[in-house]
Amino acid sequence: MSMDSRGGDVVVIGAGLIGLAIAFELAERGATVRVYDRGEPGRAASWAGAGMLAPYTERVANEALLGFCVSSLREYPRFVERVRAAGGIDPRLCLDGVVHTAFNEADLNRLQSDAQELAARNVATEMLDRSSLFSTEPWLGSHVAGGLIVSGEGCVDNRRLGRALVSACQTRGVAVERSSALRVECDERRVLGVHTDLGFVAAGAIVNACGAWASHVPGIPARCVPPIEPIKGEMLALGAPDEFVRHATWVPGAYLVPRDDGRLLVGATVESAGFDERVTARGVHELLHAALSAAPSLGSFVVTETWAGLRPGTPDGLPFLGPTPIEGLFLACGHYRNGILLAPVTARTTADAVEGKPAPEILPFSLTRAGTDWPLVERTTRV
Ligand SMILES: Cc1cc2nc3c(=O)[nH]c(=O)nc-3n(C[C@H](O)[C@H](O)[C@H](O)COP(=O)(O)OP(=O)(O)OC[C@H]3O[C@@H](n4cnc5c(N)ncnc54)[C@H](O)[C@@H]3O)c2cc1C
Known part of the structure; x- marks a missing residue:
């Protein structure tokens, strides 16, 4: 009806x-x-x-x-x-692609096969060698081996x-x-x-x-x-200069999402912990460890915020x-x-x-x- x-x-x-x-x-x-x-x-x-x-x-x-x-x-x-x-409020949509990074040969091969799989679905991607990745995201650690950019994806605030x-x-x-x-x-x-x-x-x-x-x-x-079951996720934000990180970027164990208000988000843990929304030392450690392993240059930035939320799991x-x-x-x-x-x-x-x-x-x-x-x-x- x-x-x-x-x-x-x-x-x-x-x-x-x-x-x-x-x-x-x-x-x-x-x-x-x-x-x-x-x-x-x-x-x-x-x-x-x-x-x-x-x-x-x-x-x-x-x-x-x-x-x-x-x-x-x-x-x-x-x-x-x-x-x-x-x-009258602009939610700041940005669909300029998501960058994936590889820090060894095995990860690079995995990105190659992801690119082929996505090509079969008509999703545009581009493999980035070490030097093109650096010109796209210069903040990454010098041990990065290469990357992949998935076009059309992105983020919203x-x-x-x-x-x-x-x-x-x-x-x-x-x-x-x-x-x-x-x-x-x-x-x-x-x-x-x-x-x-x-x-x-x-x-x-x-x-x-x-x-x-x-x-x-x-x-x-x-x-x-x-x-429905709550699935906890912890995140943190670093204070980073504008456009320090240009694209939403996946590194092993975390993703980084730049905002235009000076925050660089680092996320996210995944845990079944009931309705507990507290931030833990372990969660913050995991996120910082993943981010700094991929980009030691992030280590000098101030942690400006930590938080947790509950995903509705099924x-x-x-x-x-x-x-x-x-x-x-x-x-x-x-x-x-x-x-x-x-x-x-x-x-x-x-x-x-x-x-x-x-x-x-x-x-x-x-x-x-x-x-x-x-x-x-x-x-x-x-x-
Ligand atoms: C750390 C983290 C990272 C995430 N990252 C992403 C991401 O990058 N991209 C993405 O797409 N998704 C992401 N998600 C998932 C996404 O945030 C959720 O799937 C989405 O926000 C769910 O929206 P919702 O409106 O259903 O729930 P919520 O935003 O949780 O809203 C539910 C609302 O219902 C209200 N409510 C509950 N019970 C009652 C009641 N009895 N009476 C009245 N009101 C009630 C609550 O107060 C709340 O305001 C992430 C989630 C987390 C926690």
């Missing part, structure tokens, strides 16, 4: 990049949308991430997910332009994108509100609305975009709860998108390592699903995808 025929407002729960992008898309299509978050919008994983837009670099193995990521990468320039035009989306949503009439305790109300068949700090709000459609917390939203019937690494057995209740969660990349395509396809239009691209990511026997996820009402 389409949103229009139900006639109710859309409530999006969770104001990360996923929830905000969906709200913005629906509002631009004419829907009345409210977004609720128990915290500050755009401040959870969407703030903690590195903003890499790099499906090939990430080696996304599942073909359906890779196709979805590539569609999103293609949609990024237009998406960013629409967000900037609506809200995800923190700016969060602020840009909040502004764009508000300009398009979306109410972005805080509610510390929120409970979904459904009957046997369909959603009715949400109980917020300020009372009950009726809704024709509700989208669960709660990231790593998506299996803990109170009031959602058990058969509609997605199995048992098979695929997100959960689209309708649930309860009419009007939709999922947009479980984007794991690629939620920033996947925001545009998730917004478009989720908006289609909410409007009752066909959304074939999200079928592989349905809650009831065939052959899956989800492990039981322990649920609590508050995490």
Whole structure:
């Protein structure tokens, strides 16, 4: 049933990049949308991430997910332009390629075979010998053997994108509100609305975009709860001169992402540690060890920031998108390592699903995808 025929407002729960992008898309299509978050919008994983837009670099193995990521990468320039035009904040998209580095013969051979694999998919790459790599990224250690640049990939300033989306949503009439305790109300068949700090709000459609917390939203019937597990990632920033590092660059054990505000991001650890968001000595050590092994020149820079965030992980690494057995209740969660990349395509396809239009691209990511026997996820009402 389409949103229009139900006639109710859309409530999006969770104001990360996923929830905000969906709200913005629906509002631009004419829907009345409210977004609720128990915290500050755009401040959870969407703030903690590195903003890499790099499906090939990430080696996304599942073909359906890779196709979805590539569609999103293609949609990024237009998406960013629409967000900037609506809200006036430029999220600083940069798609000038991602550099991969090799420090020995074996790594160099691996990059050669990556280049061949990508060429078979019509992805443009260029092998860089030692001297061309140095002229591209002169900060790398003198022991670097060569590299590969994957064209068309890049990064966005995800923190700016969060602020840009909040502004764009508000300009398009979306109410972005805080509610510390929120409970979904459904009957046997369909959603009715949400109980917020300020009372009950009726809704024709509700989208669960709660990231790593998506299996803990109170009031959602058990058969509609997605199995999501938080996967911790720690990062740090160095204060580096402008354009010291020019491209997002992968070195063994870490990646480096330059920002135009003087920060050079170094990321990221991957760990299953529950809902713990503390930065550890081990995490910082691992990141600095990887970065300084590749480029000793980074050692004189000041560590300006450290942080950690929770990626929304799923048992098979695929997100959960689209309708649930309860009419009007939709999922947009479980984007794991690629939620920033996947925001545009998730917004478009989720908006289609909410409007009752066909959304074939999200079928592989349905809650009831065939052959899956989800492990039981322990649920609590508050995490
Ligand atoms: C260290 C790190 C590096 C990363 N790097 C990249 C990268 O380079 N590229 C990339 O594409 N992705 C990256 N990711 C992954 C990406 O950040 C996530 O996949 C993405 O941000 C998920 O967005 P989201 O909106 O689903 O979740 P979140 O941003 O976590 O937002 C969920 C929101 O839901 C709210 N919420 C939760 N429960 C409730 C409730 N009960 N009621 C109300 N509100 C609730 C939270 O407060 C939060 O604001 C990285 C992640 C981390 C941690």
